[in-house]
Amino acid sequence: MNMKRILSSCLLGVLLTSSVLAERASAQVEVILGNNNRHEWREREHARLVLLRREREERERRERIHREHEKREWRSRHEYGYR
Secondary structure (H helix, E strand, O other), X not given: OHHHHHHHHXXXXXXXXXXXXXXXXXXXXXXXXXXXXXXXXXXXXXXXXXXXXXXXXXXXXXXXXXHHHHHHHHHHHOHHHHO
């Protein structure tokens, strides 16, 4: 009877230890495979910032072209001042 208790407590200890280790390993596998929500959030945030920067650069480029066009038009109307 005593031997059965020892064996069952050892078996219970092994099962508890293996379940804790399996849980940790599972969490590590998720991080390795990219199922980490923080990592995905960072990638989405980076993509959003890249898009905003491109939109700002495009808007600034259009504004610069518009200003240059206005300058050329003004100069063509007031040619006498530039000759």
